[in-house]
Amino acid sequence: xxxxxxxxxxxxxxxxxxxxxxxxxxxxxxxxxxxxxxxxxxxxxxxxxxxxxxxxxxxxxxxxxxxxxxxxxxxxxxxxxxxxxxxxxxxxxxxxxxxxxxxxxxxxxxxxxxxxxxxxxxxxxxxxxxxxxxxxxxxxxxxxxxxxxxxxxxxxxxxxxxxxxxxxxxxxxxxxxxxxxxxxxxxxxxxxxxxxxxxxxxxxxxxxxxxxxxxxxxxxxxxxxxxxxxxxxxxxxxxxxxxxxxxxxxxxxxxxxxxxxxxxxxxxxxxxxxxxxxxxxxxxxxxxxxxxxxxxxxxxxxxxxxxxxxxxxxxxxxxxxxxxxxxxxxxxxxxxxxxxxxxxxxxxxxxxxxxxxxxxxxxxxxxxxxxxxxxxxxxxxxxxxxxxxxxxxxxxxxxxxxxxxxxxxxxxxxxxxxxxxxxxxxxxxxxxxxxxxxxxxxxx
Numbered sequence: 001x002x003x004x005x006x007x008x009x010x011x012x013x014x015x016x017x018x019x020x021x022x023x024x025x026x027x028x029x030x031x032x033x034x035x036x037x038x039x040x041x042x043x044x045x046x047x048x049x050x051x052x053x054x055x056x057x058x059x060x061x062x063x064x065x066x067x068x069x070x071x072x073x074x075x076x077x078x079x080x081x082x083x084x085x086x087x088x089x090x091x092x093x094x095x096x097x098x099x100x101x102x103x104x105x106x107x108x109x110x111x112x113x114x115x116x117x118x119x120x121x122x123x124x125x126x127x128x129x130x131x132x133x134x135x136x137x138x139x140x141x142x143x144x145x146x147x148x149x150x151x152x153x154x155x156x157x158x159x160x161x162x163x164x165x166x167x168x169x170x171x172x173x174x175x176x177x178x179x180x181x182x183x184x185x186x187x188x189x190x191x192x193x194x195x196x197x198x199x200x201x202x203x204x205x206x207x208x209x210x211x212x213x214x215x216x217x218x219x220x221x222x223x224x225x226x227x228x229x230x231x232x233x234x235x236x237x238x239x240x241x242x243x244x245x246x247x248x249x250x251x252x253x254x255x256x257x258x259x260x261x262x263x264x265x266x267x268x269x270x271x272x273x274x275x276x277x278x279x280x281x282x283x284x285x286x287x288x289x290x291x292x293x294x295x296x297x298x299x300x301x302x303x304x305x306x307x308x309x310x311x312x313x314x315x316x317x318x319x320x321x322x323x324x325x326x327x328x329x330x331x332x333x334x335x336x337x338x339x340x341x342x343x344x345x346x347x348x349x350x351x352x353x354x355x356x357x358x359x360x361x362x363x364x365x366x367x368x369x370x371x372x373x374x375x376x377x378x379x380x381x382x383x384x385x386x387x388x389x390x391x392x393x394x395x396x397x398x399x400x401x402x403x404x405x406x407x408x409x410x411x412x413x414x415x416x417x418x419x420x421x422x423x424x425x426x427x428x429x430x431x432x433x434x435x436x437x438x439x440x441x442x443x444x
Contacts, residue, residue: 015105015286017084017113024114025121032125032145039142046143054143055150059132062146066130069153070123076160077116083164084109087171094310095173096300098293101284102179106170112163119152173315177301181322183287184294185329191245191291191353192333210237210268212256214249215276221245222280222289223351229340231274232258232348235266240350241279246290249281292354295362298323306370306377316367317380323363324384328391330359357400360388364404372411375421381408382428389435398436405432 046054055065084103091099103109126149131140169175220243232239237258249255256275260266285293298319305315335356340349354362364381371377385408389401412425431441 015101017104017110020107020110021113021117024118028118028120028122029125031148032122035145035148036126036129036142039144040140042144051143054147056143057141059130059139059141062130062141062143063127065146066123066127066149069149070120070127073116073120073123073153073156076156077113077120080112080116080160080163083167087167090171091176094304095176096297096304098285098297098300099176099180101286102176103170108163108166108170112159115152115159116156119149119156122152123149173301173318177298177318177322180294180297181326184291184298184326187287187289187294188291188326188329188333191289192330192335195332195334208265209257209259210266210271211254212239212258212268212272212275213252214255214281215251215272216281217249217251218281218283219285219290220247220249220255220279221282221284221286224278224280225340225349225351227278228275228349228351229342231271231278233342235271235274236261236264237266237271238348238350239275240352242352244290244292244352244354246285246292246296249279255279292359292362295323295326295359298326299362299366302367303370306367306374313371313374313377316371316377320364320367320377320380320384324387327360327363327384327388330356331388331391331393331397335359356394356397357403360400360404364408368408368411373415375417375425378408378412378425379428382425382432385432386428386435386441389432390438390440392436401432401436405429 055062088100088103091103126142126145129140129142129145131138133139223241223245228239228241235258237260240257240259241255242257243249243255258266258271285296287293287297302316302319304310305312305319336353338351338353339347340351342348364384367377368381371381382405385401385405389398392398392401409429412422412429417425434441
């Protein structure tokens with residue numbers, strides 16, 4: 001659980017544009033102060049072989065190089081930032097505003113901005129040390145420092161070329177969906193343990209529950225499970241967190257319950273204060289502990305693609321392919337309420353999580369609603385049900401798939417398809433039923 005808290009902190013820093021560029025500026029200023037001192041100390045002791053590789057010339061030449069570097073880099077930085085903003089606008093309007101975190105967390109964007117701003121800060125810092133004979137104190141040209149500024153300028157040019165190529169690749173929907181898939185897959189493997197044959201849903205206590213009200217508002221983005229166990233043992237209760245990671249919580253509204261293990265009724269106010277430090281709230285969801293956020297990102301892209309203004313069913317089918325792969329992984333995990341036990345093996349904390357049926361509905365309900373008139377989208381939904389049905393091993397999973405199959409058939413019945421298309425869709429429905437019975441029917 002400490003690893004998850006560390007990941008929440010890392011994710012909070014990673015999704016900000018400023019930390020790495022700010023660090024680059026600080027390092028560049030430090031180098032701009034240190035390297036001229038090294039120049040001054042080695043001015044008379046440089047080996048000829050090394051001196052031949054350094055930029056020569058007097059103070060005027062050094063100032064021209066540094067001024068040109070600083071002036072051009074601040075212009076290039078403005079261009080890079082503008083391109084990044086345009087990309088964010090495109091991703092928000094064309095795909096989903098939930099994808100903006102992915103771009104603000106792009107390490108290539110961070111590194112490029114850091115290189116440009118660092119080079120600018122370094123050139124300005126070194127520029128102040130260049131002296132002509134008229135400045136007083138004698139002429140001083142930091143040849144090593146100016147040469148390093150030249151190297152940084154060349155690196156910035158190459159960085160700009162690489163950034164443009166990277167940006168062209170990142171705005172492709174295939175690349176974005178691949179990253180969402182990767183992050184969601186990592187999250188679900190981290191949050192949900194592999195199935196061990198034990199039921200993850202315990203019998204809840206029913207007598208004298210104490211309602212625990214939230215002290216703040218926002219989305220639940222992190223839960224400190226170890227701290228919850230300590231609170232449960234300290235107050236002598238069993239705690240049930242009724243909202244899953246990613247759920248919206250409102251200040252003053254109950255979000256958890258507690259049952260005493262003795263005749264003494266716990267203080268609801270003290271419990272609320274204690275739980276406030278064990279639950280992390282924010283106004284922006286993350287995929288670190290919130291597996292459903294990854295599915296939400298995928299579904300939003302599919303829904304946007306199926307809107308009349310965009311009308312891109314191919315993207316929707318691409319999304320459904322990613323959702324199918326993730327759902328197949330979920331069939332092999334213990335999805336649902338998670339239990340935390342004390343040293344004696346007694347359940348003391350119950351964490352609510354979405355079950356398989358809810359994840360399945362999240363993945364296909366909206367694409368089915370907005371794409372039911374398109375037979376290719378319905379065909380891909382049926383294929384998803386066939387693929388996931390083949391991987392499903394539990395009765396509850398097959399039941400959820402049967403429910404979604406019935407809803408899909410009802411949606412198909414409400415539409416007018418060509419006779420040949422209707423026949424093909426009915427054949428796909430039969431293939432889903434066969435997969436649920438562990439019989440695979442090849443698809444054309």
